[in-house]
Structures are given as structure tokens and as C-alpha cells.
Amino acid sequence: MAHVLVLFAHPRTDRSVANTALVAAARAMEGIELVDLYGEYPDFDIDIDREQERLVAADSIVLQHPVYWYSCPALLKEWQDLVLEYDFAYGSEGTALVDKPLLQIATCGTAREAYRKKGKYENELRTLFSPFEQTAKFCGMRYLAPFGVFSAEDAAAEGRLDAIVADYRRLLGALRDGTLDLEKAEAAVLLNDALDEAIASEAAAE
Amino acid sequence: MGFFQDAFIYLLAAVVAVTASHRLGLGSVLGYLFAGIAIGPVLGYVGGSETESVKHFAEFGVVIMLFLIGLELEPQMIWRMRWQLLGLGGLQVLLTTAALTAAVMAIGFSWQAALVIGMTLALSSTAIVLQTLNEKGWMRSRGGQSSFSVLLFQDIAVIPMLAILPLLAVGAPVPVDGAAAPGAHGNMLDGFPGWFQTLVIVATIAAIILAGRFLVRPAFRLIAAARMRELFTAAALLIVVSTALLMDLVGVSAALGAFLAGVVLSTSEYRHAIESDIDPFKGLLLGLFFISVGAGIDFGLLFSEFLLIIGIALGIILVKALVLLALAGIFRLPWQDTWMFGLGLAQSGEFAFVLFGFAGSSGALAGSLVEILILAVSFTMLLTPLLFILFERYVVPRTVSSVSRPADEIPEPGTVVIAGVGRVGQIIARLMMAEGYKIVVLDHDPNLVDRMRQTGVHSYYGDATRPDLLEAAGLAEAQVFVAALDDQDQQTAMVRHVAEHYPKCRIVARAYDRHHLYELEKAGAHAIEREAFEGALSLGKRTLRELGLHPFRAEQKVRAFRRHDMQTVDVLRDYWTGGMGKKYLNAVRERLDELMQVMRSDRIAGRNMPDREWTPPPAEDSER
Numbered sequence: 001m002a003h004v005l006v007l008f009a010h011p012r013t014d015r016s017v018a019n020t021a022l023v024a025a026a027r028a029m030e031g032i033e034l035v036d037l038y039g040e041y042p043d044f045d046i047d048i049d050r051e052q053e054r055l056v057a058a059d060s061i062v063l064q065h066p067v068y069w070y071s072c073p074a075l076l077k078e079w080q081d082l083v084l085e086y087d088f089a090y091g092s093e094g095t096a097l098v099d100k101p102l103l104q105i106a107t108c109g110t111a112r113e114a115y116r117k118k119g120k121y122e123n124e125l126r127t128l129f130s131p132f133e134q135t136a137k138f139c140g141m142r143y144l145a146p147f148g149v150f151s152a153e154d155a156a157a158e159g160r161l162d163a164i165v166a167d168y169r170r171l172l173g174a175l176r177d178g179t180l181d182l183e184k185a186e187a188a189v190l191l192n193d194a195l196d197e198a199i200a201s202e203a204a205a206e
Numbered sequence: 207m208g209f210f211q212d213a214f215i216y217l218l219a220a221v222v223a224v225t226a227s228h229r230l231g232l233g234s235v236l237g238y239l240f241a242g243i244a245i246g247p248v249l250g251y252v253g254g255s256e257t258e259s260v261k262h263f264a265e266f267g268v269v270i271m272l273f274l275i276g277l278e279l280e281p282q283m284i285w286r287m288r289w290q291l292l293g294l295g296g297l298q299v300l301l302t303t304a305a306l307t308a309a310v311m312a313i314g315f316s317w318q319a320a321l322v323i324g325m326t327l328a329l330s331s332t333a334i335v336l337q338t339l340n341e342k343g344w345m346r347s348r349g350g351q352s353s354f355s356v357l358l359f360q361d362i363a364v365i366p367m368l369a370i371l372p373l374l375a376v377g378a379p380v381p382v383d384g385a386a387a388p389g390a391h392g393n394m395l396d397g398f399p400g401w402f403q404t405l406v407i408v409a410t411i412a413a414i415i416l417a418g419r420f421l422v423r424p425a426f427r428l429i430a431a432a433r434m435r436e437l438f439t440a441a442a443l444l445i446v447v448s449t450a451l452l453m454d455l456v457g458v459s460a461a462l463g464a465f466l467a468g469v470v471l472s473t474s475e476y477r478h479a480i481e482s483d484i485d486p487f488k489g490l491l492l493g494l495f496f497i498s499v500g501a502g503i504d505f506g507l508l509f510s511e512f513l514l515i516i517g518i519a520l521g522i523i524l525v526k527a528l529v530l531l532a533l534a535g536i537f538r539l540p541w542q543d544t545w546m547f548g549l550g551l552a553q554s555g556e557f558a559f560v561l562f563g564f565a566g567s568s569g570a571l572a573g574s575l576v577e578i579l580i581l582a583v584s585f586t587m588l589l590t591p592l593l594f595i596l597f598e599r600y601v602v603p604r605t606v607s608s609v610s611r612p613a614d615e616i617p618e619p620g621t622v623v624i625a626g627v628g629r630v631g632q633i634i635a636r637l638m639m640a641e642g643y644k645i646v647v648l649d650h651d652p653n654l655v656d657r658m659r660q661t662g663v664h665s666y667y668g669d670a671t672r673p674d675l676l677e678a679a680g681l682a683e684a685q686v687f688v689a690a691l692d693d694q695d696q697q698t699a700m701v702r703h704v705a706e707h708y709p710k711c712r713i714v715a716r717a718y719d720r721h722h723l724y725e726l727e728k729a730g731a732h733a734i735e736r737e738a739f740e741g742a743l744s745l746g747k748r749t750l751r752e753l754g755l756h757p758f759r760a761e762q763k764v765r766a767f768r769r770h771d772m773q774t775v776d777v778l779r780d781y782w783t784g785g786m787g788k789k790y791l792n793a794v795r796e797r798l799d800e801l802m803q804v805m806r807s808d809r810i811a812g813r814n815m816p817d818r819e820w821t822p823p824p825a826e827d828s829e830r
Contacts, residue, residue, distance in 0.1 A: 011758055042761035 004176045005058035006034040006105075009065040009076035013038075016066065018107050018152040018161060025165050026064075031176045033058070037075050044078055051083040052096065060101040060175050061141075063132070066152070067108045070121070070128045080135065089139040098140035101182055103175065103191070104132055105168070107152040112192075115148070124189050145188035147171060147195075167195060174199045219245045220493055234341065235334050236591035238493045242500020260498045265460075266450075267491025268333050268556065272361070272461040273446045274488055275336065275354075276468020277481055284469065287355055294352055294537055295359020298551075302328035302529045309525065318374040322570045323579065325367055326562060327522055329360045331555030332461075333492055334590050338550070342594075349543030352534070353550055364459055364557055371561065374570045403457065410456050411466065414449055418470030426476045430652045430667055439483040445471070446484070475655045478648070478666040482674035495556070503584050507577060515578060519585035523593075527552040545601040549593040553586035621646060623679050624688040625670035625700060627658055630716050630737055631690035635663055646679045671700045673707070681708050689715040689731065698725050705730025720775060724782050743768060763805065770801050 006026050010019050013036075026034045035054065041047075055061065065072045087093040106125065114120040121128070125146050136143035147168075155161040171191070174180035181198045188194035219241035227237030245251045284291070307324030311317055335353055336345075344350040398406075422445065429441050446464050453463025471477060508515060527548050534544035559580060566576035621644040624631050631647070635658070638645045647663055648670040649655050658665035668675040670691065681687060687704050691697040701715055715731035717723040726734050743764050750760035774797045781790040 013756060014759065036756075038758035039756055042758040 001031050002059035002176050002178060003057060004032050004060050004062060004172055005054055006032060006062040006064055006172070007037060007076070007079070008034055009037045009063070009073050009079070011038050011073055011075070016107065016152070017156045018149055018164065019064075019066070021156075021161055021165050022064070022105075022107075022149070022168050025169055026172060029169065029172060029176075032172055037079060038073075041075065044075060046079060046082050048082050048085070051079065052085070052088055055083070055089075056096050058100070060103065061097075062103045062105060062172070062175070064105040065107075067106050067125075071131070084135065084139060095140065099142060101142045101144055101175065101180075101185075102132075102136040103144045103171075103185075104129060104146040105149070105171075106146055107149040109153060110151060112148070112150045115150075115190075126189055142182055142186060144182065144185040145191040145194065147191040167192070170199060171195065215245055215251050216494065216497060220497065224493070234493070235337055235496055236588075238496030239500040239588055239591075242497035243503060244500075245497070246501025247503055247505040260494060260501070264491055264495035264498050265556075267488060267493070267495045269450050269461050269464045270446055270484060270488040271333065271336065271492060273449075273464035273468040274481060274484060276465040276470075277472050277477055279469055280472045281469060287351070290352065290355040290537075291359055294533060295356045295363075297533055297536075298356045298529065299325070299328050299360060299363050301533070302526055305525050305529060306522070309521070319571055322371065322374050322561075322565050326558050326565070327554045327579075327583070328526075329364065329555050329557045329561075330357060330526075330551040331553050331587055331590065332357045332361060333495060333556055334553065334587055335550050337492060338591070338594055342598075344546060347543060347546070348539055349546030349550070352537070352539060352543065352547050356547075356551060358465075360555075360557075361459065361462055361465070364462075364561075367561060368564065371565055371570055372568050374565075407456050407458055410452055410458075414452065414463065414466055415470050418467060418474075422471060423474055423476070426474070426667075427652045427656070430476070430479075435483075438479065442480040442483050443487065445480075475652075475659055475665055475667045478646075478675055478678040479668040482668070482672070482678040485674070485678075499556070499559075499584055499587060502580075504577065504581060508581055511578060511581075515581050515585060518579070518582035519589065522554055522582065522586050523552045523589065526554075542601055545597055549597050550590070552593060553590040554583040555587070558583040621680060621684045622686045622688060623676070623681055623684045624648070624690060625676075626690040626692065626697075626716075627654060627663075627665065628690065628692055631688065632658070634688055634690065639663060646684075648675065648679055671696050671703075673703055676700075676704065681711060684708070684711050686712045686714060689713060689726075691716075694718045694722050694725075698722070698729050701726055701731050702729040720778070721782070721786075723775065724779060725784075727779075739771075766804060767801070770797075770804055774801075 008019075008023060008026075010016055013019055013023065023034060023036070026032050033054070063072070063076065065076055071077070084090070084097075085094070088096050106129075108115070108125070110120070115123065115125045115128070117123070125148050126133070129146055133143045149155065149164055149168075151158075155164055171180070179200050181200060184194055184198040185191060188198070191198070220238060223241035223244065224234050224237035227240065228234065303321070303325040305324075306327050307317070307320045310320035310323050315323070335357060339345045339350045339353060345354070426438075426441065429437055445467055449463045449467035450460035453466075454460045471480065530551055531544060531548040534547045539547060562571065562576045562579055562583075565571045566573050571579075622638050624635050624638075624645060624647045627635055627647050627649045631649070635645055635647055639662075645664060647655075647658060647665040648668050649658075649665065650667070650669045652667050655665045655667045666679065668679075670676065681704065687708070689697055689701050689704070691700065697715065697718075701713055704711060704713055712733070713731045714733045715726045715735075716737045717726050717734050719736060723734050723736055746767070747760045747764045750763060751757055755763070777797060778790065778793050781787065781793045783790070
């Protein structure tokens with residue numbers, strides 16, 4: 001069983017129904033370590049050593065956050081700037097993250113349609129997240145297609161939330177149990193679309 | 207003349223002459239000298255014999271000055287200066303003695319007499335030079351430091367000079383007794399062999415060091431605990447007098463003994479308190495000394511031998527200045543410092559009165575010659591302030607304009623003076639120390655100061671509200687002053703004083719509450735914090751977290767509260783009139799109501815509320 005680290009960054013969890021449900025689900029799963037970054041570092045004073053130890057101990061890393069201005073909340077950016085140090089994450093000695101999968105799970109305010117070439121934002125989520133992808137590649141990691149939770153605010157009201165939580169559990173479980181086809185996950189544009197194809201065995205889900 | 211009349215004449219002359227010379231930009235030394243000339247030779251109020259007794263009394267001023275100089279010099283600093291001391295000082299004494307001796311021999315004197323004259327004139331005036339350097343604030347420059355090294359070496363060199371003077375007496379050996387030399391007249395070791403004398407001197411010096419280390423501090427702690435200021439002053443004077451007396455008894459220069467005592471106490475926590483208590487005595491006694499020099503000038507002899515005396519005086523200055531300038535060149539002093547050094551030390555000093563007097567009575571020199579030489583020396587001293595003025599007018603302006611690069615040496619980085627090292631001051635002191643700033647800490651609790659010292663903080667005992675102590679702690683050069691006293695009224699008064707007298711110094715102050723904050727603002731503090739405010743907010747944050755709030759949420763709540771409270775401070779300032787009027791209380795109530803709203807709101811109607819962060823857009827417009 002591999003160790004999955006979920007770095008969760010949301011400044012207002014209390015207002016995000018979707019994220020509250022997802023976090024609760026992740027916390028209930030064995031082998032998943034969920035770190036609430038805003039909870040641990042409310043003053044932005046990030047403990048770099050501790051964060052690096054967590055990364056070393058993890059087999060795969062998940063960044064979970066709402067989409068703010070086509071990117072992540074400030075603390076997660078701060079986390080990248082501080083924790084992904086030279087000779088730790090990159091550089092001749094910096095091999096701590098090599099070959100580890102990196103997955104982004106993003107809650108979006110808008111519908112799936114906005115994130116298309118011909119949609120409102122003119123770009124796929126993966127294209128907008130290219131700084132993350134490039135960072136992952138620079139650190140020798142395997143960047144998987146992002147998993148989007150679209151129109152997250154209305155998910156509960158529209159009855160979609162349970163299905164989303166189920167997919168989320170399936171995804172984390174597959175990552176943990178090694179049943180996720182990494183090559184297929186890397187190749188996809190949006191992991192939501194390739195989920196069934198990429199997860200070889202359904203038995204992994206609890 | 208009665209005592210009151212004497213005192214009246216001296217004080218009046220000093221006050222008038224020094225004020226006038228200060229006004230004219232001539233410095234205090236020249237003022238005192240002219241005061242002496244006025245009451246002595248010109249008006250005839252004091253005659254030759256009186257000036258002698260006054261001079262003895264006034265030499266105590268020189269002793270106190272050396273004690274104070276010692277206080278400023280920590281042992282490590284002297285150790286760092288050792289090469290300058292030996293090299294520069296040693297060479298100055300040797301070369302100047304050689305040059306002057308040769309010159310005197312050329313006129314036709316015996317080599318013995320020439321040597322006596324040469325080595326005596328090689329010594330400069332510690333009193334005039336150091337007083338001037340301190341007054342002008344040049345002490346920390348390289349020229350000032352070099353001058354000091356030379357003067358210190360000269361003070362030490364007096365001892366062997368006194369020892370060989372009798373050997374140079376050409377006539378029949380005269381018993382060493384009646385000479386005016388302090389440290390040479392009838393000391394209790396006269397009858398003993400040389401090795402024994404040396405042994406006793408070494409033992410005395412060791413005793414002074416040991417007493418300073420182990421006896422004085424506990425004694426001062428007891429005295430300080432009594433909280434009687436005059437007792438403290440008396441004790442400080444007692445130290446100076448007792449070391450001077452002790453050194454005098456064993457035949458060593460009293461001034462040197464006092465200097466030693468000063469160095470021993472320079473690392474003690476009572477340093478600044480002693481300094482500020484003794485300093486006025488030094489000023490007055492030195493003034494008396496300079497007055498006596500002026501009063502002692504024999505105008506009758508001066509007028510009859512005017513050209514000869516002026517010639518000798520100018521000759522002395524010329525030879526000494528040339529040697530000094532050459533040395534400054536060898537030791538690679540910067541241009542401005544070279545001239546400060548060369549012109550500043552070119553006079554002959556007060557030791558000449560002592561040594562020539564001794565030489566006259568021991569038969570090494572003829573009496574009439576001694577009188578003429580003493581007059582010439584007085585003249586060189588009289589000319590010194592003029593040389594300093596020359597330096598200031600012609601050398602300083604030139605170099606100032608040519609200095610475009612940063613100064614060679616920054617003697618000390620910006621310092622922080624912290625008044626009060628209770629719970630607040632201690633934390634600030636530790637933070638500044640950790641950051642590598644030079645700090646000076648003052649507190650009136652001897653035990654607290656002691657504890658701070660044990661943890662390696664430069665701490666000094668003293669009442670931080672006393673202006674003279676603040677001055678002694680170096681406020682004139684401090685970059686930031688931290689006022690952290692417990693007592694509100696003392697704190698405000700202290701801040702007001704510092705703001706008025708040290709406009710360049712930034713003032714950071716601890717306030718008791720909002721009212722005190724306004725008072726401190728009015729007093730002139732630049733940055734003020736209510737002492738319990740941040741601590742209380744921190745505890746409030748912890749309380750919210752214990753109540754189950756997400757840590758970042760608690761952080762936000764506290765931030766909103768802090769922001770609102772800061773605004774409240776601004777709003778209420780207009781209603782504050784030194785107390786709490788009706789308008790003020792109404793405003794407080796209003797602000798409190800507003801706070802309730804702000805803290806409870808979670809994105810209500812408007813968007814101007816502090817709690818608007820990370821709020822998703824309304825549904826009809828739900829993308830960003």
C-alpha cells in the first residue's frame with residue numbers, strides 16, 4: 001500500500017460544501033494523509049523541513065484546492081516557493097520527488113464547458129495549470145491530468161455531490177493501491193474523462 | 207581674601223570667559239585660560255603662591271579625567287590598541303626627545319640639561335587635548351584615537367622620567383624632597399632598594415585590579431540599593447581619591463592610578479552611573495586647572511624676555527608638529543586625521559610644570575631657566591586652541607568636500623539604547639542582540655541588571671529618567687531609543703526629554719493603554735505599542751481555536767479585530783483631551799457597537815466589511 005499525501009489549501013473551508021465533504025472522505029480513508037495547510041500555517045510561517053519530510057515519506061502527492069484566478073490560493077503558492085528547494089526538489093542533488101506522481105484536484109466555480117478551447121476561458125484546466133505541470137516536470141515528477149470538481153457550489157443542491165465524492169474516493173484509492181494506470185492518467189486532458197479507463201481494478205475502492 | 211570672595215572671583219571669571227569663548231567658537235579651554243589671565247596677571251586678584259596651591263587642587267581634575275577616560279576604555283580595547291600605543295606613542299616620545307635634545311645641545315647646553323628639557327617638552331597636554339577632542343566629538347576618529355594612544359603612552363613614560371631626573375643633576379646631588387612633583391615627593395618607599403619598590407608597585411597595581419573586580423561591585427550594589435544619589439556620588443569619588451592616594455604613596459603617577467581604576471571598572475554595570483556622577487567634577491576641576499595655568503603666567507618676565515619666550519614656544523610647536531606629521535605619514539593616517547594629530551599634540555603639557563619644577567629643585571636645571579621654560583610651555587598650551595581652530599577652519603572643510611567614498615572606518619554601528627529591562631525590555635534586548643545590534647540597557651534595579659549581565663547583555667545600573675545618565679549611555683549617537691519603563695508618568699517624561707534633546711534618535715515606546723498611547727504620541731514617540739495588546743490578541747486567538755474555530759479563521763478574526771481597534775485609536779484621538787470627556791465616552795460606545803457588527807457579519811449587504819475575504823461571487827455572476 002502506497003502512501004498518498006493530500007495537501008489541501010482552502011482559506012474558507014467553512015463555506016465550501018464540496019471541499020468539506022471531500023476532506024471528510026479523505027480523512028476517513030486509510031493510507032491517505034490529508035494536510036490542511038491553512039490550518040497548520042494560519043500565519044503563513046511554513047515549516048520547510050517538516051513539509052519536505054512529508055514529501056519524502058509520500059509515494060504520490062495530491063494538491064487539492066479551489067481555483068482562484070486560474071490558479072491556487074496564496075498559501076499553496078507560498079508552499080511551492082519555500083518547500084521545493086534547490087537540492088531537494090531540483091538541482092544535481094535534488095531527487096527527492098523523482099518519479100512520484102503529482103495530481104491536482106481542483107474545485108471550480110464554473111461548469112465544465114467554460115474550460116474548453118471554445119469555452120468561456122478558452123483553455124482546458126490542464127492548460128491553465130501549466131505552471132504546476134512544468135514545476136512537476138522540473139522536479140522529475142509524473143504530472144497526471146487534473147481532476148476537476150465543476151460548479152462545485154451547486155453540486156450538493158443539484159444532487160451531484162455524492163457521485164463526486166465517490167469518484168474522489170475511487171481516485172485516491174487507486175493511487176494508494178497502485179491500480180491507477182499512470183501512463184493513461186498522464187496522457188489525458190482531464191482525468192474526470194479518463195477515470196474508468198485509467199483505473200484497472202474497481203476492487204481498490206473501499 | 208576670604209573663601210567666598212575667592213570662589214566668587216574664580217567662578218565669575220570662569221562663567222564669563224567660558225561663555226564668551228564658546229560664543230566665539232573658541233572652545234572652553236581657551237576660555238578658562240583667559241579667565242586665569244584676567245584674574246591673575248591682569249587684575250592681580252590672585253598671585254603666584256595662590257596659583258600654586260590652586261594648581262595642586264586642580265591637578266585632581268586631571269586625575270578625575272584620566273579615571274573617566276579609563277572608564278571609557280574596556281581592557282580588550284586597550285589590548286587592540288597595543289601596537290598603536292607602543293609604536294606611535296613610543297616613537298613620538300623617543301623621536302621628539304631626540305630632536306629637542308639635539309636642538310638644545312646645539313645652542314650650547316650640556317647633554318644632561320638638554321635631555322631633561324627634551325624629554326620634558328616631548329610630553330603633550332592630556333588635559334587640553336582630550337578635553338578638546340571630547341568637546342568636538344573627534345575622539346572616535348582615527349586622529350583622535352591616535353592622539354589618545356600617544357597621550358596614554360606619555361602618561362606612562364612620566365614614571366621612568368621622574369626616576370632618571372635626579373641622575374641628570376649636574377651639581378651636587380640634592381635630596382629628593384621639596385619638589386612639586388606629585389608622585390615624587392617623599393613617598394614612603396624612598397629608603398628602600400629599587401627591587402623592593404618595584405615589587406610594592408606591582409603589588410599595589412594588582413591590589414587595585416583585584417579590588418576593582420571583586421570588592422567594588424558588591425559594595426556598589428549595596429550602595430545602589432540604598433537609592434541615595436549623593437551616597438553613590440561620594441562612593442565614586444572615594445574610588446578615584448583612594449586609588450590616586452595609593453599610587454601616590456608608592457611613588458607612581460596618581461593620574462595613572464586613577465586611569466587604571468577606571469579601566470578596571472569599565473566593564474562594570476555601574477559604569478554609566480559613575481560616569482555621569484563624576485563628570486561635572488572633572489569639568490570644574492579641569493577648568494580650575496586651566497585657570498591656574500593662565501593665572502600663573504608671569505607677565506613681568508614675559509615682557510622682559512618676550513621674543514625669547516615666543517621663540518622657544520614656536521620652536522617647540524614646530525619641532526613637535528614635524529615629528530608628529532612624519533609619524534602620521536608612517537602610520538598612514540588619512541589626510542584630515544594627520545593634521546588633527548600633528549597640530550593637536552604639538553604643545554607641551556602640564557607635566558612640564560611638574561617635571562621642570564622637580565628638575566629645578568633637584569639641580570638638573572637652573573632656576574631662571576626653569577621659569578622661562580615654564581612660560582614657554584604655558585604659551586604653547588595657550589596656542590593649542592588656536593591650532594585646533596586652524597585645523598577646523600582650513601583642514602576640515604577641504605576634506606569634507608573631497609570625501610565622496612564612504613568613510614574608512616565606521617567606528618560603531620547604529621546602537622539601540624533600551625531604558626527599562628522588565629518583561630518588555632528584556633525581550634526587545636534579546637531580539638536586538640540576536641540581530642547583532644550594539645545595545646545599551648539601563649535599569650534602576652541592581653538585581654535585574656545583574657541578571658541581565660549574567661546572560662551577556664550590556665546592562666548598566668541607573669535611573670533611566672535622569673538626563674545625564676541617558677547622555678552617558680550614548681543617546682547622542684544612538685539610532686533608536688526604546689522606552690520600556692513600567693511607570694507611566696516616568697515613561698512619558700523620559701520620552702519627552704529624549705524627543706526634545708535628541709531629535710535624530712527614533713523613539714520606540716511601550717504604552718500602558720490607549721490613553722497612555724496618546725500621551726506618548728504627544729510627548730514625541732515615533733512608534734508606540736500598547737504593552738498588553740498583542741499578547742491579549744494572541745490569547746484571544748488561542749481561545750477561538752479552543753472553541754473549535756479553524757486556525758486560519760481565528761487568525762482572520764483577530765486580524766479584523768486588530769484592524770478595527772487600530773482605527774478606533776485613530777478615531778478616538780480627536781475626542782481625547784487628556785482625559786475621558788463625555789464625547790470621548792460616546793465615541794467609545796459607538797465604536798464598540800460597530801465592532802460587534804463587524805465581527806458577526808459574514809458578508810452582509812456591503813463589501814466594505816473586514817470579513818469579505820475569499821467570498822465566492824453571487825450565483826448570477828459566478829465565475830472568476
